[in-house]
Amino acid sequence: xxxxxxxxxxVDQLYPNVAWSCVRVLENLGHEVLFxxxxxxxxxxxxxxxxxxESRSAARVTMKAFKDADVVVGPSGSCVTMIKVFYPDLFKGxxxxxxxxELAAKxxxxxxxxxxxxxxxxxxxxxxxxxxxxxxCHGLRELGIKSEPRALLANVKGLELIEMCEAETCCGxxxxxxxxxxxxxxxxxxxxxxxxxxxxxDTVVSNDSSCLMQIRGMLEKEKxxxxxxxxxxxxASK
Amino acid sequence: xxxxSADFQTLSRRYTADKGxxxxxQKGMSGYYKKRDLNKANFQDWQGxxxxxxxxxxxxxxxxxxxxxxxxxxxxxxxAKVFWAQxxxxxxxxxxxxxxxxxxxxxxxxxxxxxxEIHLNDALEKRGFGVFESDLGEYIVQLRKExxxxxxxxxxxxxxxxISDLFQKELGSEPTDExxxxxxxxxxxxxxxxxxxxxxISGTNFAVAETGMIxxxxxxxxxxxxxxxxxxxxxxxxxxxxxxxxxxxxxxxxMLATAGAGQTMTCYNTMYAGPRQxxxxxxPEQLHIVLLDNRRTELLADAxxxxxxxxxxxxxxxxxxxxxxxxxxxxxGTTYGGPIGSVITPHLRGLKNWxxxxxxxxxxxxxxxxxxxKIDLHHHLLQNRRNGAKSSPNPLEKVSFGGFSLLMGHPAxxxxxxxxxxxxxxxxxxxxxxxxxxxxxxxxxRKFPTLAPQSFQEQWKKDRGGKK
Amino acid sequence: xxxxxxxxxxxxxxxLRNNPAPRPHTSHSQSEAAADHNxxxxxxxxxxxxxxxxxxxxxxxxxxxxxxxxxxRVPTMSAARDLLTxxxxxxxxxxxxxxxxxxxxxxLEGVELPIVRTEKGYAIDNLESCDAxxxxxxxxxxxxxxxxxxxxxxGGRALSVLPPHHVVIARTSxxxxxxxxxxxxxxxxxxxxxxxxxxxxxxxxxxxxxERILVLGAHGPKRLTVILLDS
Numbered sequence: 049x050x051x052x053x054x055x056x057x058x059v060d061q062l063y064p065n066v067a068w069s070c071v072r073v074l075e076n077l078g079h080e081v082l083f084x085x086x087x088x089x090x091x092x093x094x095x096x097x098x099x100x101x102e103s104r105s106a107a108r109v110t111m112k113a114f115k116d117a118d119v120v121v122g123p124s125g126s127c128v129t130m131i132k133v134f135y136p137d138l139f140k141g142x143x144x145x146x147x148x149x150e151l152a153a154k155x156x157x158x159x160x161x162x163x164x165x166x167x168x169x170x171x172x173x174x175x176x177x178x179x180x181x182x183x184x185c186h187g188l189r190e191l192g193i194k195s196e197p198r199a200l201l202a203n204v205k206g207l208e209l210i211e212m213c214e215a216e217t218c219c220g221x222x223x224x225x226x227x228x229x230x231x232x233x234x235x236x237x238x239x240x241x242x243x244x245x246x247x248x249x250d251t252v253v254s255n256d257s258s259c260l261m262q263i264r265g266m267l268e269k270e271k272x273x274x275x276x277x278x279x280x281x282x283x284a285s286k
Numbered sequence: 287x288x289x290x291s292a293d294f295q296t297l298s299r300r301y302t303a304d305k306g307x308x309x310x311x312q313k314g315m316s317g318y319y320k321k322r323d324l325n326k327a328n329f330q331d332w333q334g335x336x337x338x339x340x341x342x343x344x345x346x347x348x349x350x351x352x353x354x355x356x357x358x359x360x361x362x363x364x365x366a367k368v369f370w371a372q373x374x375x376x377x378x379x380x381x382x383x384x385x386x387x388x389x390x391x392x393x394x395x396x397x398x399x400x401x402x403e404i405h406l407n408d409a410l411e412k413r414g415f416g417v418f419e420s421d422l423g424e425y426i427v428q429l430r431k432e433x434x435x436x437x438x439x440x441x442x443x444x445x446x447x448x449i450s451d452l453f454q455k456e457l458g459s460e461p462t463d464e465x466x467x468x469x470x471x472x473x474x475x476x477x478x479x480x481x482x483x484x485x486x487i488s489g490t491n492f493a494v495a496e497t498g499m500i501x502x503x504x505x506x507x508x509x510x511x512x513x514x515x516x517x518x519x520x521x522x523x524x525x526x527x528x529x530x531x532x533x534x535x536x537x538x539x540x541m542l543a544t545a546g547a548g549q550t551m552t553c554y555n556t557m558y559a560g561p562r563q564x565x566x567x568x569x570p571e572q573l574h575i576v577l578l579d580n581r582r583t584e585l586l587a588d589a590x591x592x593x594x595x596x597x598x599x600x601x602x603x604x605x606x607x608x609x610x611x612x613x614x615x616x617x618x619g620t621t622y623g624g625p626i627g628s629v630i631t632p633h634l635r636g637l638k639n640w641x642x643x644x645x646x647x648x649x650x651x652x653x654x655x656x657x658x659x660k661i662d663l664h665h666h667l668l669q670n671r672r673n674g675a676k677s678s679p680n681p682l683e684k685v686s687f688g689g690f691s692l693l694m695g696h697p698a699x700x701x702x703x704x705x706x707x708x709x710x711x712x713x714x715x716x717x718x719x720x721x722x723x724x725x726x727x728x729x730x731x732r733k734f735p736t737l738a739p740q741s742f743q744e745q746w747k748k749d750r751g752g753k754k
Numbered sequence: 755x756x757x758x759x760x761x762x763x764x765x766x767x768x769x770l771r772n773n774p775a776p777r778p779h780t781s782h783s784q785s786e787a788a789a790d791h792n793x794x795x796x797x798x799x800x801x802x803x804x805x806x807x808x809x810x811x812x813x814x815x816x817x818x819x820x821x822x823x824x825x826x827r828v829p830t831m832s833a834a835r836d837l838l839t840x841x842x843x844x845x846x847x848x849x850x851x852x853x854x855x856x857x858x859x860x861x862l863e864g865v866e867l868p869i870v871r872t873e874k875g876y877a878i879d880n881l882e883s884c885d886a887x888x889x890x891x892x893x894x895x896x897x898x899x900x901x902x903x904x905x906x907x908x909g910g911r912a913l914s915v916l917p918p919h920h921v922v923i924a925r926t927s928x929x930x931x932x933x934x935x936x937x938x939x940x941x942x943x944x945x946x947x948x949x950x951x952x953x954x955x956x957x958x959x960x961x962x963x964x965e966r967i968l969v970l971g972a973h974g975p976k977r978l979t980v981i982l983l984d985s
Binding site: 055057059060061062063064065067068083085086087088089091093094095096097098099100101102103105106108109113185186188189190216217218220221222225226227228229230231232233234235236237238239261262264265266268269 | 305649688697725737740
């Protein structure tokens with residue numbers, strides 16, 4: 049399959065290894081990976097803040113970049129939600145509504161694509177460690193992804209998954225919310241990190257790098273030894 | 287900045303700084319989660335029940351005039367009086383008039399958020415009526431001169447010690463740390479009030495058009511006593527609470543109990559079809575239904591968010607909301623707190639002063655998932671943000687997102703900025719967490735990630751050459 | 755005082771006119787719009803109830819236990835009387851409330867305590883000082899462990915809630931599967947002449963308002979006893 053990779057802007061800038069991990073996993077499964085270089089940002093920050101006109105101009109770049117793609121895969125439940133769930137709302141009644149709907153239909157979150165489209169749950173990965181999984185809210189509640197990452201983790205050799213009590217509780221990121229309402233965001237982050245530490249896991253894994261940035265930010269500040277890794281990085285480990 | 291918004295910032299900062307308080311609220315919720323999950327699992331299909339509940343509410347709200355008229359005709363035929371109140375003032379005036387015309391002295395109330403909405407107690411007390419809240423939690427917060435902390439659990443923010451001190455001070459009771467003894471102190475006080483009161487004021491959970499009934503859900507028995515003993519019963523009823531059929535209650539009563547308190551059924555679910563009828567031994571001589579609009583019709587006119595009128599005030603969205611659990615009920619400054627309050631308050635009290643509540647959310651969607659009638663709560667928060675940005679844009683945000691849209695709308699600019707970002711990254715290290723740091727609100731409690739030496743785009747280009 | 759009836763109705767109609775709301779997102783296909791539902795659609799989703807009467811009685815007994823409703827099944831009225839005599843003695847009842855009702859009257863035969871009867875009206879303080887209220891009921895609801903009472907079956911509004919102990923006598927023929935059946939029963943029994951008061955009582959009065967800790971007997975009865983007599 050020819051798979052076009054959608055790399056959200058902050059993954060591009062901060063976590064290129066997450067993007068490379070996706071490339072490796074997909075190529076190892078025998079697929080061709082394309083990266084349309086004209087992509088920038090899905091437009092979620094202005095969208096979430098209510099500035100839909102401004103959001104549309106970023107979104108149009110994304111739509112153009114993937115116009116000819118067969119299938120689009122991205123390693124972020126949140127940014128994929130923007131395309132899959134919110135583009136149809138954002139472009140409702142606009143001349144490019146149809147294009148938005150077409151892109152929404154062919155775009156998939158990474159773990160969901162592996163399990164539900166490719167039918168793969170074992171990618172032949174190996175990772176020694178105790179891992180706990182954080183469900184990113186957008187992936188979980190907008191896209192309904194819950195079992196997919198767990199099915200993939202279950203087949204990683206050497207990995208032990210320990211569920212945390214607050215797996216489905218928001219980490220408190222929420223984009224500009226984290227800056228506008230920092231005390232609330234911090235409180236939520238504290239609840240999340242306490243739940244992670246309670247499991248005794250040495251690594252926290254998620255399918256969303258934005259949540260991991262929020263979680264890692266606090267764990268590092270508190271000098272915790274718990275590492276944070278994107279699911280793709282685990283699946284690319286040998 | 288609107289004062290409501292500044293107050294929210296101040297209060298949420300104060301409450302989130304109190305870790306003991308947050309842990310206390312969290313602990314209070316933990317038993318609820320367990321019981322709620324057990325009861326949900328007992329349904330053959332909780333999701334199917336939610337779908338049906340949403341469909342029934344859709345039908346009712348979208349034919350509101352028809353069902354209200356049917357309800358009015360049926361309950362009026364049974365001797366009740368229905369008063370249509372456009373706003374809080376007209377509702378208060380009517381109730382005052384009924385009280386004065388009937389020489390009422392003492393008023394007993396059962397829990398009603400609608401009366402909080404119209405500030406009824408203040409108005410009654412100012413005219414010299416003694417008003418007593420009979421629901422235990424409401425009685426406690428009334429003694430403290432506070433509004434309810436939560437739609438369903440009004441005093442959940444207080445410890446038994448605080449309640450014991452309160453009772454000692456206000457009622458002269460002996461101190462105790464046993465919730466049972468505290469409950470019995472309130473029970474004894476309230477028994478006299480029921481027997482003496484000449485007017486009972488209640489809320490209403492559902493009105494049934496088909497049979498002309500109002501339905502009241504409670505656990506303590508206080509609403510039943512409030513509606514049995516005094517000679518006048520006044521029931522406050524938001525116009526949105528009407529259901530088409532009596533059998534609809536067989537879905538809504540168990541769902542309200544499960545979502546609201548983790549119960550199979552709430553202890554008392556009572557349907558009243560008018561005041562005491564000829565030949566009946568007890569019950570009020572008069573039943574007044576105060577049907578309240580108070581800008582609910584504004585919400586009705588917003589088709590996009592109309593489903594939020596389906597709210598049954600179960601509080602499930604508050605109970606799962608990570609914002610509510612960390613900032614508590616008083617930070618909101620609204621009658622209806624939590625996600626549902628953040629959605630509807632801008633409609634009921636004005637978008638300009640209340641849009642900040644829609645911004646104060648990570649949009650996690652736990653509320654929408656919990657809502658038994660499937661109100662699209664977190665998406666309505668997004669719509670309120672959009673409406674707010676359109677009607678009164680924040681100049682700084684407008685400029686920033688204008689810049690953002692320019693940058694992201696032009697891939698070449700994005701690549702240029704990505705390079706510049708790497709040049710300026712060391713500066714972030716210098717200002718990190720200081721007053722010069724634009725992200726200091728976030729970095730105050732967290733370590734900001736460093737930019738990768740090269741973006742993925744650049745690496746890909748180098749590694750894969752011209753391959754697109 | 756004139757209300758805003760015409761204005762509010764006008765605003766409602768204006769809000770709804772040519773302004774359709776999006777239909778709710780539903781994962782299940784509900785066959786018809788709710789307006790046309792036959793009142794039984796909820797049975798597909800609500801908790802399961804057994805098919806046979808013994809299963810339903812067992813379910814009612816099981817839920818009662820969780821609610822701390824004291825549930826007793828007795829074979830005969832005389833066994834019911836023995837049970838009541840025992841309850842009265844153990845609890846030290848000095849005065850009880852009751853009402854004119856076939857099974858209640860039979861249950862109280864031979865009881866020598868003072869009885870406040872409510873059917874023709876009563877003094878509130880006199881009923882308030884009773885140690886127990888003895889009533890009949892309309893139906894028992896297996897699905898919820900609930901007891902449906904009305905003005906007629908429970909001697910008015912207060913008898914079943916004011917005294918601190920509520921005792922209900924019912925027959926096995928009064929057991930219905932669920933709330934829907936209870937409402938059907940009401941419609942059949944009363945036609946359009948509903949009593950002004952109908953209530954589902956599901957366990958003794960309770961509160962969790964102090965630190966979410968369960969306390970029984972908040973304002974209503976601390977104890978609820980159901981005596982189920984084989985029909």
